Amino acid sequence: MRHSPTLKKIAERLSVSISTVSRALKNHPDISPETGRKVKELAELLEYDPNPYAVNLRTHSSKEFAVVVPSLSNFFYHSFISSIEEEARNYGYSVIIYRSSNDPKIEQEILKSCRHKRVSGIFIAITSETNDIESFLKMDVHGIPVIFFDKVPQYESCNKICVGDEHAAFLAAKEIIKKDIPNVLGIFGDRNMSITKARLEKFKAVLQQDGQSINLKTVHARSSAEAEQITLSLLPEWIGKKFAVFCMSDEILAGSMKAIQRKGLSAPVDLGVIAISDGMIPLLFYPEITYAETSGSKLGTLAFKRMMRCIAGSSFAQTIIDESKLVAGGSI
Amino acid sequence: MRHSPTLKKIAERLSVSISTVSRALKNHPDISPETGRKVKELAELLEYDPNPYAVNLRTHSSKEFAVVVPSLSNFFYHSFISSIEEEARNYGYSVIIYRSSNDPKIEQEILKSCRHKRVSGIFIAITSETNDIESFLKMDVHGIPVIFFDKVPQYESCNKICVGDEHAAFLAAKEIIKKDIPNVLGIFGDRNMSITKARLEKFKAVLQQDGQSINLKTVHARSSAEAEQITLSLLPEWIGKKFAVFCMSDEILAGSMKAIQRKGLSAPVDLGVIAISDGMIPLLFYPEITYAETSGSKLGTLAFKRMMRCIAGSSFAQTIIDESKLVAGGSI
DNA sequence: AATGTTTCCGCAAACGTTTGCGGACAGAAG
DNA sequence: CTTCTGTCCGCAAACGTTTGCGGAAACATT
Numbered sequence: 001m002r003h004s005p006t007l008k009k010i011a012e013r014l015s016v017s018i019s020t021v022s023r024a025l026k027n028h029p030d031i032s033p034e035t036g037r038k039v040k041e042l043a044e045l046l047e048y049d050p051n052p053y054a055v056n057l058r059t060h061s062s063k064e065f066a067v068v069v070p071s072l073s074n075f076f077y078h079s080f081i082s083s084i085e086e087e088a089r090n091y092g093y094s095v096i097i098y099r100s101s102n103d104p105k106i107e108q109e110i111l112k113s114c115r116h117k118r119v120s121g122i123f124i125a126i127t128s129e130t131n132d133i134e135s136f137l138k139m140d141v142h143g144i145p146v147i148f149f150d151k152v153p154q155y156e157s158c159n160k161i162c163v164g165d166e167h168a169a170f171l172a173a174k175e176i177i178k179k180d181i182p183n184v185l186g187i188f189g190d191r192n193m194s195i196t197k198a199r200l201e202k203f204k205a206v207l208q209q210d211g212q213s214i215n216l217k218t219v220h221a222r223s224s225a226e227a228e229q230i231t232l233s234l235l236p237e238w239i240g241k242k243f244a245v246f247c248m249s250d251e252i253l254a255g256s257m258k259a260i261q262r263k264g265l266s267a268p269v270d271l272g273v274i275a276i277s278d279g280m281i282p283l284l285f286y287p288e289i290t291y292a293e294t295s296g297s298k299l300g301t302l303a304f305k306r307m308m309r310c311i312a313g314s315s316f317a318q319t320i321i322d323e324s325k326l327v328a329g330g331s332i
Numbered sequence: 333m334r335h336s337p338t339l340k341k342i343a344e345r346l347s348v349s350i351s352t353v354s355r356a357l358k359n360h361p362d363i364s365p366e367t368g369r370k371v372k373e374l375a376e377l378l379e380y381d382p383n384p385y386a387v388n389l390r391t392h393s394s395k396e397f398a399v400v401v402p403s404l405s406n407f408f409y410h411s412f413i414s415s416i417e418e419e420a421r422n423y424g425y426s427v428i429i430y431r432s433s434n435d436p437k438i439e440q441e442i443l444k445s446c447r448h449k450r451v452s453g454i455f456i457a458i459t460s461e462t463n464d465i466e467s468f469l470k471m472d473v474h475g476i477p478v479i480f481f482d483k484v485p486q487y488e489s490c491n492k493i494c495v496g497d498e499h500a501a502f503l504a505a506k507e508i509i510k511k512d513i514p515n516v517l518g519i520f521g522d523r524n525m526s527i528t529k530a531r532l533e534k535f536k537a538v539l540q541q542d543g544q545s546i547n548l549k550t551v552h553a554r555s556s557a558e559a560e561q562i563t564l565s566l567l568p569e570w571i572g573k574k575f576a577v578f579c580m581s582d583e584i585l586a587g588s589m590k591a592i593q594r595k596g597l598s599a600p601v602d603l604g605v606i607a608i609s610d611g612m613i614p615l616l617f618y619p620e621i622t623y624a625e626t627s628g629s630k631l632g633t634l635a636f637k638r639m640m641r642c643i644a645g646s647s648f649a650q651t652i653i654d655e656s657k658l659v660a661g662g663s664i
Numbered sequence: 665a666a667t668g669t670t671t672c673c674g675c676a677a678a679c680g681t682t683t684g685c686g687g688a689c690a691g692a693a694g
Numbered sequence: 695c696t697t698c699t700g701t702c703c704g705c706a707a708a709c710g711t712t713t714g715c716g717g718a719a720a721c722a723t724t
Contacts, residue, residue, distance in 0.1 A: 004448070004474075006680055017704045022682065032702060052448050054680035056385040057709045072429075073411065073612070078405040094445060097404075097429040099417065113426060116384050162548065211598075254616050261618040266596075280405070284586050284616060286593040338710060349674045354712065364672060386710035389679045 005046040014038060065307070066114045067096045068124040070102040070151070075250070075280035077125065078294040080149065083300030084123060086321055091308070101155030102127050115142055121307050125150040128193070128230065133158075146309035147303050154194070155247065160319040161303045167200035168276045168292040168324035172207035175290065176244055177214070179332055181272055183243035185234060186218040187227055187252050196220070198249050199276065224328060235263050244272030244332055250281045257285060272332030279327065287330030298322055337378040346370060388450060397427045397639070398446045400456040402434040402483070407582075407612035408628040409457065412481065415632030416455060423640070425452060436457050442469055445475055453639050457482040460525065465490075477642035479635050486526065489641065497530035500608045500624040501654035503537035506518045507622065508576055509546070511664055513604055515575035517566060518550040519559055519584050528552070531580050531608065558640040559587030567595050576604030576664055582613045589617060604664035611659065620661030630654055 011018045016035065024031045024039035025048075031039075042048075043304045056062045065088055069077045081097060088095045096119075114122055121308040122144060124136070133153045139146050145152050145159070152160040176184055186203060189196045200218065207214050221227035221236070231245070245260070247253035253275045260273070261264075267287060275282065275291040282289035299322050306320065343350045348367065356363045356371035357380075363371075370431045374380075376640055388394050401409045413429060420427045428451075432439040436459050444452055454476060456468070465485045471478050477491070484492040508516060518535060532550065539546050551566070553559035563577070577592070579585035585607045592598075592605070599605045599619060607614060607623040614621035631654050638652065 006679075018681085019705080021682075022680095023703090026682095029704060035702080049444065049448055051389070051680050053385045053388040053450075054709090055682080057383070057389055057679090057711090058681045058683090060709080071410075072404050073410040074405055076407055078403075079402065081431070082433070087431075097431070099413070099429070101417075103412070112381070117383055117718060118385075258616065258618045261598075264598075266593075281616070284589065284613070286590045339712095340710075350711085351675080351713075352673060355673090358712095363671060367672080383710050385677090387712080389681090389709090390713090391709045658666080 002221045004051070005043075005048045006051070006206075007048075007311045008176060010039065010048060012040050014042060015151070036168060037094055049281065060118055062118050062120060063093045064117075064118045064119055066097055066098055066101055066110075066117075066122045066124075068098045068107065068110055068114075068122060070100050070125060070127055072097075072099055074278070076294060077276070079222035079296030080123075080300045080303075081296075083297040084304055087301060087304040099196075100127055100130070104130050104132070107324050108132075108135060111139070115139065115144065117142060117193065118142075121147065121311060123147050123149055123303055123307070125323045126129060126153060127151075142195055146306050147310070149299055149303050151195075156319075159306055159317050161299055161306060162226045162319070162321050163299060164321045164323045165195055165295040166202040167321075168294055169199040169202035170206055171292040171324055172246055172274050172276060173203050174210070175274060175292075175326060175332065176207070176272070177210050177273060179244070180193060181242060181244045181332075182214060184214060184216045184246060185231075185238065185240065186216060186246045186248070187231065188218060188220050188248045190214040190222045191220050196248065203246065221252055221255065223257070224251050224255035229255075231259035232262065235259060235265070238271070239263075245266065246275060247273070247275040250275070250277050253281055253289065253291075257289075267331035274332045276324075282327070282329055282331075285331070289331045290329040291326050292324045293326055295322065308313045335378045336383065337375075338383070339380075342371065342374055342380060345520050346374060350354040351654075377527055392450055394424045394452060395453055396444075396449075397425055397426055398430055398449075398451045398454045398456075399437065399440055400430045400432055400454060401537065402429055402432050402459055404429075404458060406610070408482065408610035408626060410453075411610070411627075412632045412635075415629040416636055419566075419633060420637040429651030432459055434461070436462050436464070440464075440467060443471070447471065447476065450474075451476060453477045453479065453643060455479050455481055455635055455639070458485060459483070460522075462661050477639060479639050479642070481631055483527075488651075489643070489649045491638055491649050493638060494653050495626040495631060496653045496655045497527055498534040500626060501531040501534035502538055503624040503656055503658045504578055504606050504608060505535050506542070507606060507624075507658060507664065508539070508578065508604070510605060511576070511578045511591065513664075514546060514572060515570065515573050516546060516548045516561075516578060517570065517575065518548060518578045518580075519563065519588055520552050520580045521584060522554045523552050528580065532542060534608075535578065546554075553584055556583050556587035559584045560591045563588040563591035564594065566589060567597070570603070571597070576606060579605070579607040579609075582607070582609050583612055585609060585621065585623075589621075599663035606664045608656075614659070614661055616661075617661075617663070621663045622661040623659055624656045625659050626656060627654065 007018045007021045011021045021039050024036045066079055067084055085095050098110045108128050133155045136146050146157045149161045152162055186198050207216050219230050221230050245256055247256050265271055273289050275289055277291040279293055282291045302320055302322060339350045339353045343353045353371050356368045389560045399413055399416055417427050430442045432442060439459050439479040468478050479491045481493045484494055520532050539548050551562050553562050577588055579588050597603055605621050607621055611625055614623045634652055634654060
């Protein structure tokens, strides 16, 4: 159980005071170049690194961000986290990742832990059952900025970074119109989710406005399995017609694709397939599925910029919405 | 920027000393029941929580574990982390997740950060390019136990928890023999990875021993895309024969399935498909792919148990290998 | 009454940093 | 020779805990 080098040890070996060492290490103007050099050399040699606990105790600032997500098995969050990490590294911050398991109670515990640790900031995708927005707002009182992303609360006066649900739905609908497909089966998620509403409404609106003659049927599924069942039961009535299936999310897409394979159909000849996706699942099939991308990494850089603003003192809340882009596979 | 309650504040309001409060809060026998009650009541009221930085500075112990993985977009790691978290919670530990991005340099930085934070223990799946095992062993000097899992170093004298590569390969091979399939295309990963060697050798051995008449061809792919290419180029010569494709991992499976779909083939009629997998990808297809499961959650509980032993003082290194189980889809 | 034993509590040091303040010394200006 | 302005550095307090030690009071024993 060896001991890490401390300011004290360096000071003793150099016969200077602790404060001198401390200052030398951060290039304080009070320190002569000569002393500065010597200190930094020894520190390098000894592999000195400040004890973060002591620093925090003293300064009340931990150079670390927390990212809180409901689940890790999600390509979108993964790419979001990646970009946050990369940016953070450049600014000398580290990031720790928390997983709420979509449980508001665990989410609260994590929040408490963040408070005690005095993290410099929190990026959070809230639980689908989170309704106590109160505790998040309280973080501000403690001087900890909170940036919501992806799954954000309804409450207006907070910082939110969201994917452009409307825009993604718009792109998908436009693509369908462009391909001149007369019949569309739209499979959406849980009716209660705001994300579902946004995507559904826009999708419907575009199709009705720009493609008047298009026949659209929409259904809702709350899970991958349910999406599979629904698709399976609906598919027979469409076979033979020229039609496309639109899947609102990766989860839905996974289920629907299973049904489509099961029926022995294959895109783009028997039907068209198009989705809104984070970009992982569509690549697993041949042809790859055409999708409107909700980019986690782009959202990440946007969120990070906003965070840095908050830390710099900008207190006014803002909602940023990221645009989507269409990635053409060969499925439609 | 409000202030958290401290021992001092409680002490002042109760006109006792700080030490009395500290001891009362942890039921020290020196404290009278009367005083203890009062202190605990006020602490509850004020929502007191010890400042973890001060505690650590004093005691040199943080009740938190670190889990380090190359990537988060991996169902196996995901389930591993879940089970570690669940166990940890029961013991009053929290866990922080680090992501090395499969970069040994970042891995080193993470390790350093863990050292400074004096985490109570580290669970790590090393980078595929990690060869400097030295720094991991040094953690022991600092009193931080390290448990390797999944991707483990060759070095013997350390704690390793691995999936049963041999056993999984064995199960897959046995299944092929049982189904009486005469021709097998085995697609494996990078030749240099120990995991590849273990799976390849066992797979080959079982097939040769128990299924003498089986014709086995093995190839190697270093990525999903490469697996797709190889499969694509090889498939024509097998069509018509009764054969099966064995994929060593999820990554390979993803690539191969794309090629198979591209050729318009479908399991189990045109060919058989079987894999070693963490259980996510196989469920995306219809029929679901039959696979030998490498269970992250089981590995997690095993790793955690080992960790608790280490913390309790057991210093002797041990390698634990988890057995696999066959999950039948309908692909073979 | 003197001594021993409990019970309960406070003092103070320590963990490793940061930082305001003041002091020693040098050279410059008068 | 005094005074002044820098330059460079050290003292000491503070952050919030934990814990060994010692001490006061109360009570029990000779």
